[in-house]
Amino acid sequence: MFKKYLTIILSLLAILASIAVVDAALAGSGDKTQIYIAAARPGDPWNILSHALAGFIDKRSKWLKADVVATAGVSDDTRLLVGDPQKRKNYIIVGMIPGWRTLGKGVYVPYKIGTILEMPSVWVTLKDKINDLPDLKGKVVTLPRHIKGTYGYIFIDLLNQLGIWDTVKPRYGGLGASLLALRDGAADAGTLTFNYAYPDHYSLGSKMMELQARGPLHFLQQGNVKANSEAIGKACRSESLKDQDLPNLSMIIPPKALGPNQNKAMAVVTVPIFWAASKDVPEKVIYEVTRILYEAAKDHDFDSFHATGKGLRPDFLVTSFWDTEKEARKNYHPGALKFYDEVGLKMKSFKELGKKYSND
Secondary structure (H helix, E strand, O other), rough: OOOHHHHHHHHHHHHHHHHHHHHHHHHHHHHOOOEEOOOOOOHHHHHHHHHHHHHHHHHOOEEEEEEEEEEOOOHHHHHHHOOOOOHHHOOOEEOOOOOHHHHEEEEEEEEEEEEEEEEEEEEEEOOOOOOOOHHHOOOOOEEEOOOOOOOHHHHHHHHHHOOOOHEEEEEEEOOOHHHHHHOOOOEEEEEEEEEEEEEEEEEOOOHHHHHHHHOEEOOOOOOOOHHHHHHHHHHHHHHHHHHHHOOOOOOEEOOOOOOHHHHHHHEEEEEEEEEEEOOOOOHHHHHHHHHHHHHHHHHHOOOOOHHHHHOOOOOHHEEOOOOOOHHHOOEEEEHHHHHHHHHOOEEEEEEHHHHHOOOO
């Protein structure tokens, strides 16, 4: 009888021990603070690099873990949080200028953590008789999606400055729609993005590569970079964007950066894409994210995830189009600033890179 009771007792102890092990494992997995990164569409470079960052956070933080949430686009990353105070406490977004503040409708106010990439656009055509923006008078042109307060309005104002906006026939849409219209002749010219990796690597975007299968690409706005850069700056302060206090979002690229048909330096509209969070996210969380981001950038850990990841270096994280360090610092999250100050990383203007071409 004694052996029977002993067996029962030992069995119960074994069960209790198993439960304790399971509970400990569950408790261990729940010890970490959960954050999320809203990172737009799967396949976008910033989505891919956000997955990389989330993986680094999971592996390298003792108390933080991260997951990536897909949305319909960068603008929707912000919209996701406007009506949800709880999400604002533990969400990082992929944001962009213009739009990052106005899309939040004054409710969600994000602050920058670190630059992911610069997304530059160029006016392009297959028609050799279109050489510059004035030649677009009366033409059909492709433009980015018509979302209030976003970068498509910069292109609209450039045409408005020339007095030809009322004559053109715009076709709004994503890059795929622009490619189809240009390739099939439904549009005469339009804007497409190209690839840039810090500090000096330029290449045609995938849509531009597809388009050139139909013939040589011709680039508008070549040369005269000082006047064209000033026009972009004026467009960034236009009526449609006046409430955003934008810097001049022009980047100057060297001759031949996009191939033999680009004979002169060019001032192009560039959209900064970055990780950001509101001050609802605790400073210590953003400090930890920034630490891991910095170390991964320093060790070239983003290189293998996407071509633009090769430009993700510590000094690139703190580049911006604001002219002064003081202006830049106002737009960074306090947790990120605290880390950057500790390692001695100074904010710097991205415009410095293009100064040597500004007289072309």
